[in-house]
Amino acid sequence: AQKVTQAQTEISxxxxxxxxxxxxxxxxxxxxxxxxxxxxPSGELVxxxxxxxxxxxxxxxxxxxxxxxxxxxxxxxxxxxSQVVDSAVYFCALSAHYGGATxxxxxGTGTLLAVQP
Amino acid sequence: ETGVTQTxxxxxxxxxxxxxxxxxxxxxxxxxxxxxxxxxxxLELMFVYNFKEQTENNSVPSRFSPECPNSSHLFLHLHTLxxxxxxxxxxxxxxxxTATGELFFGEGSRLTVL
Numbered sequence: 001a002q003k004v005t006q007a008q009t010e011i012s013x014x015x016x017x018x019x020x021x022x023x024x025x026x027x028x029x030x031x032x033x034x035x036x037x038x039x040x041p042s043g044e045l046v047x048x049x050x051x052x053x054x055x056x057x058x059x060x061x062x063x064x065x066x067x068x069x070x071x072x073x074x075x076x077x078x079x080x081x082s083q084v085v086d087s088a089v090y091f092c093a094l095s096a097h098y099g100g101a102t103x104x105x106x107x108g109t110g111t112l113l114a115v116q117p
Numbered sequence: 118e119t120g121v122t123q124t125x126x127x128x129x130x131x132x133x134x135x136x137x138x139x140x141x142x143x144x145x146x147x148x149x150x151x152x153x154x155x156x157x158x159x160l161e162l163m164f165v166y167n168f169k170e171q172t173e174n175n176s177v178p179s180r181f182s183p184e185c186p187n188s189s190h191l192f193l194h195l196h197t198l199x200x201x202x203x204x205x206x207x208x209x210x211x212x213x214x215t216a217t218g219e220l221f222f223g224e225g226s227r228l229t230v231l
Contacts (some may be wrong), residue, residue, distance in 0.1 A: 004159070035219065043205065043224040044121070050219055091160070104173070105220060109161040 002027050004094050006108035013082055014116050021077040022109045023092030029053075034068065034075045035093040035105065045091065051075065082115045089113070120144040121223035123208050129229045130198065138193040138226045140208030146221070148214045149191040151183060154225070155204040162231060167214045198230045 003026040013019045025034065033054045035044040049059065051068050059066045063080045079086055089110045121142045130136050151163040165173035166185040167220065180202075182194040191208055205227050209220040 009157075037222075043207075043227075045207065045209075045220070045222040055147070087216040104162060105160075109157065109159050 001106075002029075002094055004092050004106055004108035006090075006092055006111050008111045009109070010112045011112070012114045012116060013045045015084060016081050018078060018080050019113065019115075021079075021083050021090050021092075021113065023075045023077065024110060025075065025094045027075050027094060033095045035095065036066065036075075036077050037091045037093060037107075039089040039110070040065060043086070048077075068114070079113075082113075084115050084117055087113060087115045121123055121208055121210055121221050122221035123226050124205075125226060126224065127227045127229075129231065130195065131231050132198060132200070134198075135194070135196040138206055138208075138228075140191040140193075141224055142189055142191075142208075142210040142221070142223075144210055144221060146210040146212050147188050148218075149179070149185060149188070149212045150209040150211075150220065151191065151193055152207040152209060152222075154207055155203075160207070164193075165214065172214065197218065198228075200230050203230045 005024045013020060034051045036048040037072055038048055039045045049066055056068050056070055065078045067076045075092060089112050091110045092108045093105045095105050124139045128136060148167045150165050153161045153163055162175050163177045164171060164183045167189060169185050180197050184192040184194060205225040207225045208223045211218040211220050
C-alpha cells in the first residue's frame with residue numbers, strides 16, 4: 001500500500017525563522033517519485049520539486065532545501081529565513097512507477113504553515 | 118494567469134439540484150484529473166482521463182459523472198449530492214500519465230451542498 005504521512009498539521013513561525021516540514025512515506029515499489037506542492041490561499045497547488053527513488057542527493061533551491069533519506073523513508077522540506085509569502089499549505093506526495101500506467105499521486109494531509117511578520 | 122482554469126470558483130447547491138463544474142487547460146496536455154479536497158483529509162483522486170478516455174475511476178459514487186469531450190476540457194456533472202460532498206474540487210492536467218510527471222492544478226471549485 002502507498003501512504004504519505006505529514007504529522008505536522010499546523011506550524012506557526014515568526015518571519016526569518018527556519019522551518020522544516022516533515023514527510024514520511026510508505027511504498028513497496030522500488031521505483032517511485034516524491035513531490036512537494038504548495039497551496040496558497042488562492043487554491044491551486046503549485047509544484048515545487050520532484051525526486052526519484054534512485055537519487056538521494058539533497059537539493060537546494062534558494063531558500064528551499066529538501067532532505068531525502070530512503071533509510072527512514074522521509075522526504076523533509078526546509079525553508080530558510082521564512083517570509084510571510086511562504087504562508088500556505090504544503091503537501092508531500094508519492095507516485096509509484098506503474099510501468100507507464102496512470103499517474104497516481106498519493107498525497108499527505110498537508111501542513112499549514114503560518115509565517116507571522 | 119494559471120494554465121488550468123476552473124469555473125465556477127464557488128457553487129452552492131441543494132441536494133436535488135443538478136450542476137456542472139468545468140475545467141479547461143491551455144497547456145497542450147493529454148491527461149486531465151479530478152481531485153477532491155476535504156478538510157483534514159488527503160487529496161482524493163476521483164477520475165483520470167488520457168486522450169479523452171477515462172483510465173481511472175477511484176470508486177466514485179455515480180452522483181458524480183465526469184465528461185471529457187477533448188483533451189483540453191473536463192467536466193464534472195453533479196446530481197443529488199449529499200452534504201458530505203461539500204469540498205474543494207481540483208482539476209489538474211499533465212503531459213501524459215506516467216508516474217514521473219508533475220501535475221498542473223487549477224484554483225479549484227469550492228462546492229457547498231445544503
